Amino acid sequence: MVSILLAEDDNELRRNVVELLELEGYQVTAVASAEAAIAESEQQHFDIALLDLLMSGMTGVEAISNLRQHQPFIAIVIITAYATVDTAVDAMKKGADSVMTKPFKSQELVVTIKRSLAEKEILKNRADLDPDLVYSALANPYRRKALKILAAHQALKFMDLCRLVEIDDHTKFNFHLRQLKKAGLVMQNEKKIYILTNTGQFVLQHHNLS
Amino acid sequence: MVSILLAEDDNELRRNVVELLELEGYQVTAVASAEAAIAESEQQHFDIALLDLLMSGMTGVEAISNLRQHQPFIAIVIITAYATVDTAVDAMKKGADSVMTKPFKSQELVVTIKRSLAEKEILKNRADLDPDLVYSALANPYRRKALKILAAHQALKFMDLCRLVEIDDHTKFNFHLRQLKKAGLVMQNEKKIYILTNTGQFVLQHHNLS
DNA sequence: GTAACTTGATAACAATAGTTCACAGTTTGT
DNA sequence: ACAAACTGTGAACTATTGTTATCAAGTTAC
Structure with a gap:
């Protein structure tokens, strides 16, 4: 089963996304801050992380390198309401695999998740070689x-x-x-x-x- | 001297950018298509390439892998008038180092060039190790x-x-x-x-x- | 058919990588 | 001051990597 780590500090949006993703058959762990996401990533394995850019405390982009420390193959999608080309480029430079703008339709999110996982899939192959x-x-x-x-x-x-x-x-x-x-x-x-x-x-x- | 490869099919803009960059002390080679840029990259060394996204024929993003074939350490900046977060994310996924929106101020271009070169500088170190x-x-x-x-x-x-x-x-x-x-x-x-x-x-x- | 080239296998050997042991100077704690 | 732990060096040895030479089966050209 695909496991998703969601970090989003808007309580209502977080609940909605969790509901949506669970209906899609994903196993979701939701937290309200980047710090909590890092803590979670030390506890269990995740295939993909959805990180809000702007949260109280650390930003989603700042959390990327920490997440990758424990989970080198995790896919990371940055979600933000205030996305510009510049912020997107910055997030990609810092290691995000994709950037989504808020608000988004349910299907957009699902498609982005599937594509990001597919692109990382190749990396997983590397795990089984010596x-x-x-x-x-x-x-x-x-x-x-x-x-x-x-x-x-x-x-x-x-x-x-x-x-x-x-x-x-x-x-x-x-x-x-x-x-x-x-x-x-x-x-x-x-x-x-x-x-x-x-x-x-x-x-x-x-x-x-x- | 820093050498720049510019691919831009708008003749007037291309002339303006060449003039600007030469004033800044860069050595510029300007072409009007992605195909011509690839051909140039096989002839001489470039530190950085500025590629318009939409040109007749191949797009700037499509040219990236070809350019890197002959010049693995080249920095690549995609320039486009129709930049959205999605196109920017796509360009970064395909290997661009940065994405700029048109129109831009002269100083923005110069700053982007300098920053991209600085970020690639680390890579150059690798060249001198065994x-x-x-x-x-x-x-x-x-x-x-x-x-x-x-x-x-x-x-x-x-x-x-x-x-x-x-x-x-x-x-x-x-x-x-x-x-x-x-x-x-x-x-x-x-x-x-x-x-x-x-x-x-x-x-x-x-x-x-x- | 046969001569030349292609595509290998195998063995013998040299060089390098990796391990283990013995030993010794330097710090650190008490 | 003394013992214990720290931080190495060098020699001996084994395993792996890399090179070279010899031989041979298969393919292609004429």
């Missing part, structure tokens, strides 16, 4: 280069990739390719041609290899 | 744990950190700590107490270690 192997695989310039080239060309045959990485000894390159396969970043398709796994694509997107 | 060493250092759960703990506690003495990482043999932990030092992620302050380097803080921020 970070030791991935970092170890990235700790070599040939392999980082191979990944980048593979990302650019989508699919490459062994020798083509080998040449592009500029390793003259193909057996040496074969070794590095195996390391990439072992780390789950690269695989061969049915025609034995090398492609990135979606893990590989994710890693490449988020690591900006140099 | 990715082999960093990834290698991260390829071990003890070391990732030590980094996380160090980030939470800011500063820790050797034995305190060792206990928190739950390694019983302090000399074994000492080895891993040396690896972290060698990678430039951790250092000792004047009182010999262990702290993260700013490289270490950057890595921790951007890797969300699991």
